[in-house]
Amino acid sequence: MWRLYQFPLCPFSRKVRLLLGEKGIACELSKEYPWARRDEFVDLNPAVQTPVMVDTERGVTLIDSTVICEFFEETVSKAAMLNGTATDRAEARRLATWFDTIFFRDVTAPLLFERMLKRIVYKQAPDGQVLRTAMKAAVEHLDYLDYLLDHHNWVAGSQMSMADLAAAAQISIADYLGGIDWKSHEQAKRWYVGMKSRPSFRPLLSERMEGIVPPADYDKLDL
Amino acid sequence: MWRLYQFPLCPFSRKVRLLLGEKGIACELSKEYPWARRDEFVDLNPAVQTPVMVDTERGVTLIDSTVICEFFEETVSKAAMLNGTATDRAEARRLATWFDTIFFRDVTAPLLFERMLKRIVYKQAPDGQVLRTAMKAAVEHLDYLDYLLDHHNWVAGSQMSMADLAAAAQISIADYLGGIDWKSHEQAKRWYVGMKSRPSFRPLLSERMEGIVPPADYDKLDL
Numbered sequence: 001m002w003r004l005y006q007f008p009l010c011p012f013s014r015k016v017r018l019l020l021g022e023k024g025i026a027c028e029l030s031k032e033y034p035w036a037r038r039d040e041f042v043d044l045n046p047a048v049q050t051p052v053m054v055d056t057e058r059g060v061t062l063i064d065s066t067v068i069c070e071f072f073e074e075t076v077s078k079a080a081m082l083n084g085t086a087t088d089r090a091e092a093r094r095l096a097t098w099f100d101t102i103f104f105r106d107v108t109a110p111l112l113f114e115r116m117l118k119r120i121v122y123k124q125a126p127d128g129q130v131l132r133t134a135m136k137a138a139v140e141h142l143d144y145l146d147y148l149l150d151h152h153n154w155v156a157g158s159q160m161s162m163a164d165l166a167a168a169a170q171i172s173i174a175d176y177l178g179g180i181d182w183k184s185h186e187q188a189k190r191w192y193v194g195m196k197s198r199p200s201f202r203p204l205l206s207e208r209m210e211g212i213v214p215p216a217d218y219d220k221l222d223l
Numbered sequence: 224m225w226r227l228y229q230f231p232l233c234p235f236s237r238k239v240r241l242l243l244g245e246k247g248i249a250c251e252l253s254k255e256y257p258w259a260r261r262d263e264f265v266d267l268n269p270a271v272q273t274p275v276m277v278d279t280e281r282g283v284t285l286i287d288s289t290v291i292c293e294f295f296e297e298t299v300s301k302a303a304m305l306n307g308t309a310t311d312r313a314e315a316r317r318l319a320t321w322f323d324t325i326f327f328r329d330v331t332a333p334l335l336f337e338r339m340l341k342r343i344v345y346k347q348a349p350d351g352q353v354l355r356t357a358m359k360a361a362v363e364h365l366d367y368l369d370y371l372l373d374h375h376n377w378v379a380g381s382q383m384s385m386a387d388l389a390a391a392a393q394i395s396i397a398d399y400l401g402g403i404d405w406k407s408h409e410q411a412k413r414w415y416v417g418m419k420s421r422p423s424f425r426p427l428l429s430e431r432m433e434g435i436v437p438p439a440d441y442d443k444l445d446l
Contacts, residue, residue, distance in 0.1 A: 047321060063317045086297045087294075
């Protein structure tokens with residue numbers, strides 16, 4: 001059995017959990033707060049980041065969300081998330097990387113720092129200016145998502161791909177932390193409601209991070 | 224013909240160029256400074272980062288160094304850099320990601336900011352404290368590289384892989400910027416001299432960034 005080290009507001013663990021859900025791969029969850037720097041976790045992953053997946057029976061450790069996704073994409077053919085030609089796969093990987101790095105840098109990371117780490121670790125109030133900048137960046141990212149969805153049904157093309165999983169994972173954390181305003185983003189909203197209704201997504205939406213309450217419509221299917 | 228948008232001190236472009244060199248794929252180079260935010264480049268890659276590869280005849284654009292490497296790994300079998308089992312490939316990808324993100328964050332990025340961007344863009348003197356911290360981090364990273372090379376001949380196993388290309392690319396930029404002290408890193412040094420002597424590496428070592436002079440032994444094969 002696989003074991004996934006993660007915490008409820010880790011967007012990269014969510015991307016992996018969505019993939020596992022789509023592919024029907026069972027795994028046990030271990031809650032791991034990387035900032036606690038637990039000795040056994042530092043030994044497991046010198047980068048001290050979630051997610052990490054371990055198959056203790058076979059002695060396999062997988063580190064980094066993209067590496068984990070490529071592993072299961074290579075080994076489990078069900079619900080393939082990198083389809084089509086090599087160019088199609090490059091576009092799916094590009095957009096997954098876009099949400100994993102650029103959206104994360106602009107939106108998810110500052111929201112996590114201000115609204116989660118400052119509350120839990122630093123016992124400080126969030127910086128309103130940083131929050132406003134992140135929420136403004138979120139609007140621009142949703143504009144880009146609208147533009148992508150104007151051209152095809154899914155983020156990177158005519159089929160669901162790794163890009164949809166990465167985008168939904170990042171957006172769901174930003175949404176949990178009150179950073180997303182769906183107003184005038186009809187395309188993105190319709191796509192996101194579709195993602196939320198998938199069986200792979202439902203378990204994520206029912207989880208809560210201690211002490212941090214999401215907006216009322218966070219887990220609703222009608223926004 | 225492929226065209227690669229890059230600049231001489233971009234570690235991610237170097238990783239791609241090493242892969243292209245190993246695989247024998249010809250490409251033309253276009254010098255692109257992302258911080259200049261040239262309109263056509265922003266249109267080409269909304270993330271405004273190098274490297275970008277374009278095949279203008281076939282209308283293919285590839286963005287992000289890891290995406291580009293996966294594309295050529297999938298389409299050109301010569302000099303495969305992700306070999307072995309799915310677990311072996313996961314380890315090669317993990318260590319490539321380690322150098323692309325953790326080494327870059329700790330060492331290459333602060334050196335590039337202090338010794339390149341401050342000189343070229345901001346016209347400021349480097350911050351000595353930041354440089355010392357980056358160089359101290361480089362020592363710890365070389366310790367980790369020594370440890371990896373104690374266990375096998377190449378960074379991620381018994382064969383050269385994507386991890387060697389990523390590591391050599393990052394280290395070569397840190398070395399160019401005077402951030403690497405090879406003292407007491409015999410394993411890492413021997414491996415790096417081997418990498419430097421490869422035909423794929425030689426063209427990179429002869430390039431210079433305007434106004435920034437590397438240390439005397441930067442392109443020497445005997446350190």
